[in-house]
Amino acid sequence: MVNAFFFLQIFLALLLIGLILLQGRGAGLSAAFGGGGETFRTRRGVEKLVFYATIAVAILFGLSLIASLLL
Numbered sequence: 001m002v003n004a005f006f007f008l009q010i011f012l013a014l015l016l017i018g019l020i021l022l023q024g025r026g027a028g029l030s031a032a033f034g035g036g037g038e039t040f041r042t043r044r045g046v047e048k049l050v051f052y053a054t055i056a057v058a059i060l061f062g063l064s065l066i067a068s069l070l071l
Contacts, residue, residue, distance in 0.1 A: 003067040012061040019054040023047070 024047065043051050 001071060002068070005064060005071065009061065009064050009068065012057055012064060015055065016057045016061055019050055019057060022050050029065065
């Protein structure tokens with residue numbers, strides 16, 4: 001059972017890294033200091049799908065970490 005969580009966490013971590021890298025580059029830290037007026041734009045199409053998939057995988061990764069700690 002512990003091995004299953006181990007491999008699940010590795011898979012989710014790699015998937016999360018891939019999804020984060022697929023997202024478009026933003027202004028980064030410079031947006032916090034006044035730059036980056038395009039920060040508040042609407043996501044559409046594939047970009048929206050990747051955004052929500054990233055959130056879902058991050059939540060699943062966190063839940064798998066908590067579950068592995070409890071077992």
